[in-house]
Amino acid sequence: xxxxxxxxxxxxxxxxxxxxxxxxxxxxxxxxxxxxxxxxxxxxxxxxxxxxxxxxxxxxxxxxxxxxxxxxxxxxxxxxxxxxxxxxxxxxxxxxxxxxxxxxxxxxxxxxxxxxxxxxxxxxxxxxxxxxxxxxxxxxxxxxxxxxxxxxxxxxxxxxxxxxxxxxxxxxxxxxxxxxxxxxxxxxxxxxxxxxxxxxxxxxxxxxxxxxxxxxxxxxxxxxxxxxxxxxxxxxxxxxxxxxxxxxxxxxxxxxxxxxxxxxxxxxxxxxxxxxxxxxxxxxxxxxxxxxxxxxxxxxxxxxxxxxxxxxxxxxxxxxxxxxxxxxxxxxxxxxxxxxxxxxxxxxxxxxx
Amino acid sequence: xxxxxxxxxxxxxxxxxxxxxxxxxxxxxxxxxxxxxxxxxxxxxxxxxxxxxxxxxxxxxxxxxxxxxxxxxxxxxxxxxxxxxxxxxxxxxxxxxxxxxxxxxxxxxxxxxxxxxxxxxxxxxxxxxxxxxxxxxxxxxxxxxxxxxxxxxxxxxxxxxxxxxxxxxxxxxxxxxxxxxxxxxxxxxxxxxxxxxxxxxxxxxxxxxxxxxxxxxxxxxxxxxxxxxxxxxxxxxxxxxxxxxxxxxxxxxxxxxxxxxxxxxxxxxxxxxxxxxxxxxxxxxxxxxxxxxxxxxxxxxxxxxxxxxxxxxxxxxxxxxxxxxxxxxxxxxxxxxxxxxxxxxxxxxxxxx
Numbered sequence: 001x002x003x004x005x006x007x008x009x010x011x012x013x014x015x016x017x018x019x020x021x022x023x024x025x026x027x028x029x030x031x032x033x034x035x036x037x038x039x040x041x042x043x044x045x046x047x048x049x050x051x052x053x054x055x056x057x058x059x060x061x062x063x064x065x066x067x068x069x070x071x072x073x074x075x076x077x078x079x080x081x082x083x084x085x086x087x088x089x090x091x092x093x094x095x096x097x098x099x100x101x102x103x104x105x106x107x108x109x110x111x112x113x114x115x116x117x118x119x120x121x122x123x124x125x126x127x128x129x130x131x132x133x134x135x136x137x138x139x140x141x142x143x144x145x146x147x148x149x150x151x152x153x154x155x156x157x158x159x160x161x162x163x164x165x166x167x168x169x170x171x172x173x174x175x176x177x178x179x180x181x182x183x184x185x186x187x188x189x190x191x192x193x194x195x196x197x198x199x200x201x202x203x204x205x206x207x208x209x210x211x212x213x214x215x216x217x218x219x220x221x222x223x224x225x226x227x228x229x230x231x232x233x234x235x236x237x238x239x240x241x242x243x244x245x246x247x248x249x250x251x252x253x254x255x256x257x258x259x260x261x262x263x264x265x266x267x268x269x270x271x272x273x274x275x276x277x278x279x280x281x282x283x284x285x286x287x288x289x290x291x292x293x294x295x296x297x298x299x300x301x302x303x304x305x306x307x308x309x310x311x312x313x314x315x316x317x318x319x320x321x322x323x324x325x326x327x328x329x330x331x332x333x334x335x336x337x338x339x340x341x342x343x344x345x346x347x348x349x350x351x352x353x
Numbered sequence: 354x355x356x357x358x359x360x361x362x363x364x365x366x367x368x369x370x371x372x373x374x375x376x377x378x379x380x381x382x383x384x385x386x387x388x389x390x391x392x393x394x395x396x397x398x399x400x401x402x403x404x405x406x407x408x409x410x411x412x413x414x415x416x417x418x419x420x421x422x423x424x425x426x427x428x429x430x431x432x433x434x435x436x437x438x439x440x441x442x443x444x445x446x447x448x449x450x451x452x453x454x455x456x457x458x459x460x461x462x463x464x465x466x467x468x469x470x471x472x473x474x475x476x477x478x479x480x481x482x483x484x485x486x487x488x489x490x491x492x493x494x495x496x497x498x499x500x501x502x503x504x505x506x507x508x509x510x511x512x513x514x515x516x517x518x519x520x521x522x523x524x525x526x527x528x529x530x531x532x533x534x535x536x537x538x539x540x541x542x543x544x545x546x547x548x549x550x551x552x553x554x555x556x557x558x559x560x561x562x563x564x565x566x567x568x569x570x571x572x573x574x575x576x577x578x579x580x581x582x583x584x585x586x587x588x589x590x591x592x593x594x595x596x597x598x599x600x601x602x603x604x605x606x607x608x609x610x611x612x613x614x615x616x617x618x619x620x621x622x623x624x625x626x627x628x629x630x631x632x633x634x635x636x637x638x639x640x641x642x643x644x645x646x647x648x649x650x651x652x653x654x655x656x657x658x659x660x661x662x663x664x665x666x667x668x669x670x671x672x673x674x675x676x677x678x679x680x681x682x683x684x685x686x687x688x689x690x691x692x693x694x695x696x697x698x699x700x701x702x703x704x705x706x
Contacts, residue, residue, distance in 0.1 A: 003527035174356035246599030
């Protein structure tokens with residue numbers, strides 16, 4: 001070992017879902033939207049002023065923040081933007097989870113919560129989902145340093161009703177409760193309506209799923225003005241300019257187009273509901289999903305085998321080799337044509353096996 | 354104090370250089386390039402495929418990395434990209450500065466080094482510049498946990514020759530030495546030629562200054578394959594997708610246009626050399642600058658007074674109310690016309706005072 005290596009940070013690198021260069025595959029592995037972004041995004045891109053690029057971007061990303069605030073009917077002072085929801089979540093962990101008591105989140109959930117907790121040396125405890133892969137709200141009533149969970153949860157797709165979200169928040173008024181709503185637009189009721197009553201609620205959202213803009217890296221938090229001020233103070237204290245001009249410009253355009261948003265998300269919901277029937281017919285079981293993916297296992301065939309057979313066929317889905325979920329596939333909802341190709345293959349494969 | 358506030362991170366927010374919305378001002382306060390990005394950037398923007406935006410970007414930003422590597426004549430495995438050099442620097446601190454011994458950097462230098470050190474709980478010691486505002490290389494020969502300095506230094510603009518950079522590196526082979534070359538294209542010799550001999554050297558660069566792309570947030574590190582692998586491991590461990598599609602696409606275009614780059618940087622160097630003469634005639638003194646700014650104090654008039662008079666006139670320069678440098682102005686090199694407006698005003702102001 002070379003001497004300098006002693007001071008290198010030790011990490012377990014994350015393996016992201018494959019992003020194959022071959023464009024002929026059917027990509028149902030990273031929960032992207034199968035439809036392109038709003039035509040208004042295209043328009044904004046064509047109009048973008050490259051001379052503006054020579055200057056630093058607006059650190060507050062005001063145009064984007066205003067468009068997001070208008071979309072949710074909140075004040076721009078209640079919106080904090082970031083480079084994807086990962087950036088927003090990491091900043092929120094750093095800002096609000098500074099207790100000696102453990103932060104609580106589900107054992108099966110978004111895989112970066114424990115990573116950021118470790119990074120910032122935040123103690124945490126994982127609350128097991130029940131046998132039906134549901135969050136048990138009472139688990140979050142004990143003493144803690146903060147709470148975070150996705151709703152719907154990932155990778156299960158299971159939603160808890162707004163009344164249960166409120167129960168968890170109201171039992172935790174002395175800490176920050178973060179609700180990660182990356183997938184809420186695909187069938188859940190947002191906690192935004194609770195913001196007036198709970199100053200300790202922080203909602204995290206992304207443009208990567210329902211806005212078809214994973215490639216632009218735009219996420220945001222919505223909360224009370226007090227919480228957003230804390231986030232901004234921490235952010236400005238060590239990195240002022242994170243949102244580039246293109247993200248601000250195209251994000252503003254996307255947020256302003258409600259009609260296109262409603263159209264594409266209802267198309268995805270329809271395809272998902274049809275997919276549930278097809279998968280059930282094929283012998284899959286799964287918790288009911290309110291997200292743009294289905295977390296399914298087959299009654300007879302191991303998930304890993306199916307994952308590999310599908311991949312060979314050029315159909316990519318997600319498989320997690322982790323305790324409790326290593327017999328499941330997470331299948332992103334694509335277009336109707338993409339899903340039909342998946343079902344056709346599965347039908348043939350399961351019959352000939 | 355509300356209960357949740359007890360767990361909020363305490364910070365001193367950074368105040369970035371003003372980004373006034375009024376476009377009629379002369380903006381010489383944040384070291385932006387007065388010339389627009391390469392016409393190839395405009396072309397790339399017009400050709401950008403918005404459908405690609407719906408997918409996650411390439412986490413390795415391969416196209417951008419390849420273009421940067423070609424520009425420097427190094428392997429793509431020696432390049433690590435990030436959201437501006439701030440992101441790259443923060444990641445490098447987190448990855449390499451994990452010793453109990455203090456990291457060393459100058460007392461007057463880029464204002465974020467101590468911020469990231471505090472954020473990641475890295476011990477550090479500041480080495481005072483000498484009376485001429487120069488780095489004293491022998492200060493960096495003592496035992497330490499790593500070394501970082503900008504060359505040319507900021508906000509002084511003072512360059513140290515490559516031989517002294519090498520002296521510092523060769524005295525510190527057991528730790529990582531980072532050379533922050535944000536301003537090197539304006540007259541310095543890069544340490545890139547030392548990479549073959551020193552595995553512990555990490556060079557940090559940005560597209561914000563000499564590439565006229567502050568608005569796109571693109572920075573990168575160049576180093577040995579070993580160091581770049583360490584950076585990637587840490588980065589992927591907690592945030593895989595940071596460079597958005599637009600940054601990858603426009604950055605690639607900019608990096609590929611050497612001709613335009615050479616033209617604009619030599620224009621800035623010419624304007625700077627003329628500005629030195631004008632400022633000297635007006636009674637300013639300053640260390641010789643190799644950057645796209647001049648760090649100057651007036652023989653008779655306090656910097657703060659000049660800063661405020663200039664601002665009233667719509668000419669923004671940078672003033673730091675900090676020990677040892679609170680009588681200096683940092684003046685970014687603009688176009689010849691912008692500099693003439695500055696000199697005209699100063700001539701009148703100093704005469705009528």
